[in-house]
Amino acid sequence: MLLRGVDANDSCSWCHYLSCVPTSKWSCKTEPAYCLSSQVGSQLNVTCSSNGKSGVYMLSNPSTTQIQGLCTALCS
Structure with missing residues (x-):
């Protein structure tokens, strides 16, 4: 039920x-x-403030939503 x-x-x-x-x-x-x-x-370089994990992404013009999504993934 949950996944449907x-x-x-x-x-x-x-x-x-x-x-x-x-x-x-x-x-x-x-x-x-x-x-x-x-x-x-x-x-684009993104570093999570809580755990220090970082990532480098090749994005020419990232939106705020895209950056927040990458941030959420790094921090989880």
Whole structure:
């Protein structure tokens, strides 16, 4: 039901008490991810502030959403 997008509340009266079910598909961390980023040409450098992991990505004009997605992946 969960992976098919079925509303479990239709058949489970107590399911609304669940806030997250941890799986290998996603994280239940609710802490926001914070990163430092810099770009030189098409090279984007992103470093997670909480764990120090960093990555180098070749993106010529990344959007804020793309950078935040990379940040979230590095911090998880």
